[in-house]
Amino acid sequence: MSRVMILGSALEAVADTPDGATVLIGGFGAAGQPVALIEALLASDARDLTVVSNNAGNGDHGLAALIRDRRVRKIVCSFPRQSDSWHFDAAWRAGEIELELVPQGNLAERIRAAGAGIGAFFTPTGFGTALAEGKETRVIDGKGYVLEYPLRADVALIAAHRADELGNLVYRKTARNFGPIMAAAAARTVAQVDEIVPVGALDPEHVVTPCLYVDRVVRVERSPALSGGSP
Amino acid sequence: MSTLTGIGKDALARVVAADIPPGSFVNLGIGLPTKISNYLAPGSGVLLHTENGLLGMGPEAHGDDVDPDLVNAGKVPVTELPGASYFHHADSFAMMRGGHLDICVLGAYQVSAVGDLANWHTGQTADIPAVGGAMDLALGARQTFVMMTLLTREGRPKLVRTCTYPLTGLACVSRVYTDLGVFLISPDGVAVRDLFGVEFAELAGLLDLPLLDRTRA
Numbered sequence: 001m002s003r004v005m006i007l008g009s010a011l012e013a014v015a016d017t018p019d020g021a022t023v024l025i026g027g028f029g030a031a032g033q034p035v036a037l038i039e040a041l042l043a044s045d046a047r048d049l050t051v052v053s054n055n056a057g058n059g060d061h062g063l064a065a066l067i068r069d070r071r072v073r074k075i076v077c078s079f080p081r082q083s084d085s086w087h088f089d090a091a092w093r094a095g096e097i098e099l100e101l102v103p104q105g106n107l108a109e110r111i112r113a114a115g116a117g118i119g120a121f122f123t124p125t126g127f128g129t130a131l132a133e134g135k136e137t138r139v140i141d142g143k144g145y146v147l148e149y150p151l152r153a154d155v156a157l158i159a160a161h162r163a164d165e166l167g168n169l170v171y172r173k174t175a176r177n178f179g180p181i182m183a184a185a186a187a188r189t190v191a192q193v194d195e196i197v198p199v200g201a202l203d204p205e206h207v208v209t210p211c212l213y214v215d216r217v218v219r220v221e222r223s224p225a226l227s228g229g230s231p
Numbered sequence: 232m233s234t235l236t237g238i239g240k241d242a243l244a245r246v247v248a249a250d251i252p253p254g255s256f257v258n259l260g261i262g263l264p265t266k267i268s269n270y271l272a273p274g275s276g277v278l279l280h281t282e283n284g285l286l287g288m289g290p291e292a293h294g295d296d297v298d299p300d301l302v303n304a305g306k307v308p309v310t311e312l313p314g315a316s317y318f319h320h321a322d323s324f325a326m327m328r329g330g331h332l333d334i335c336v337l338g339a340y341q342v343s344a345v346g347d348l349a350n351w352h353t354g355q356t357a358d359i360p361a362v363g364g365a366m367d368l369a370l371g372a373r374q375t376f377v378m379m380t381l382l383t384r385e386g387r388p389k390l391v392r393t394c395t396y397p398l399t400g401l402a403c404v405s406r407v408y409t410d411l412g413v414f415l416i417s418p419d420g421v422a423v424r425d426l427f428g429v430e431f432a433e434l435a436g437l438l439d440l441p442l443l444d445r446t447r448a
C-alpha cells in the first residue's frame with residue numbers, strides 16, 4: 001500500500017530513477033506525452049534505460065532528446081520511423097540503440113497484461129509474419145495465434161488532465177491513449193497533470209485511473225497553445 | 232507503360248463509400264482510405280473509429296478547432312462528433328481484435344489471390360521498420376478492404392499470386408478497390424465486380440492470376 005505523493009517539481013518526481021530501469025512512457029505522438037517528466041528524466045543521471053513507448057521520439061525534445069543523448073539502450077515500440085524521428089534514426093543506423101518492434105495492439109495488450117497479472121496470452125496479430133518469427137504459436141479453433149508476454153516496468157511516466165489529491169486521474173480526449181494501462185503496469189507510476197483538485201471534486205463515475213495505480217503526481221503548466229481549452 | 236487511366240482517387244473513394252452500409256463502425260487507414268470519409272452520405276450514421284482511442288471521429292480540425300489532445304491515427308488534429316466516445320489503447324485494439332468493427336479500409340503494397348496483405352514494410356534492410364497498427368488493423372474488422380492503385384509506377388501489378396513483400400496478415404482481405412476495377416476475394420478465387428475504363432480481357436491480361444468475371448450489368 002502506498003499513498004500518492006503530490007510533488008512540487010517533475011525533477012523531484014523522477015530523480016531517483018535507477019540506471020538500467022525499464023520505463024513506460026505514455027503518449028501517441030505529442031498527445032498525452034508527459035514531456036515535463038521526460039525532460040526531468042533527461043536532467044537526472046539515469047542511463048542505460050529500456051523505454052516502452054508507441055513512438056521513438058519526435059523533433060528534438062522529450063523522448064527524442066533522451067535518445068539523442070544515448071540514455072536509452074533499448075526501445076520497445078510500434079512506430080519508430082517518422083518524418084521527425086531523426087535522433088532515433090541516427091542512433092539506430094549507428095547501431096547504438098536496440099529496437100524491439102511490436103504491433104501496436106500487441107504493445108497495448110502486453111502492457112495491459114502486465115498490470116492485470118496475466119502470465120502470457122495468445123493473440124492473432126502478427127501470426128504468419130516476420131514479427132512472429134521465433135515465437136510460440138498455436139492454432140485454436142482453426143485460427144493461428146502467437147504467444148506474447150507482458151511488458152512490466154519499473155517506472156511509468158504518463159500525462160493526465162486532472163488528478164485529485166488521492167491520485168485519481170481523468171484524461172482529455174485522445175491524450176488518454178496508453179495512460180491508463182501504463183499506470184497499472186509499473187512498480188512506480190508518475191503522472192503529470194494540468195490540474196490537481198480536492199478529494200471529492202472528481203465524479204467517481206468519471207475516474208478513469210483509480211488512485212491505487214498512481215504513486216506520484218506533479219502539476220505542470222501547459223503553455224496556452226497546448227492547453228486545448230476546457231475539457 | 233500502360234495507357235489505362237481508370238478512375239481517380241476521389242472517384243474511387245466515392246465507390247468505397249457507397250459500399251459502406253449505413254450505421255457501420257468503420258476504421259479508415261492512413262493515406263488514401265482517409266478520403267472515403269469525404270463521401271459518406273450525411274445521415275448515414277457511419278461511425279469512424281481511430282485506433283488511438285476514439286469512436287465517432289469527425290472531420291479534420293482547422294484553426295480554432297485544433298486541439299493537441301485530439302488527433303487521429305496519423306496524428307492529424309481532428310474533431311469529435313456528437314455521440315463520440317474515448318477509450319484507452321488496449322480497449323481500442325480489443326474492439327478491433329474482438330471483431331466489433333464492421334469494416335476496415337487499408338492501403339497496400341501488395342494483396343495476394345488468397346487475401347494475404349503486405350502493407351507495412353518494403354523489405355529493404357536499410358529501411359527502419361515501423362509497423363504501427365497495421366497488423367492489428369488487417370485482422371481487426373469483420374471485413375478488411377484494400378484501396379490502392381492496381382499497378383505500381385513501373386506498371387507491375389499489386390494484386391499478385393503470392394506477396395513478395397513482408398506480410399502484414401494472412402488471408403485477411405476480402406475486397407480490393409483499385410483505379411481499374413473492384414475485386415472480390417473468396418474461397419472461389421478472385422472475381423472482378425466492377426471495371427473502370429477497361430475491358431475484362433484487358434484487365435485479366437495485366438494480372439498473373441485467374442480472374443472470375445462477376446461484373447455487374
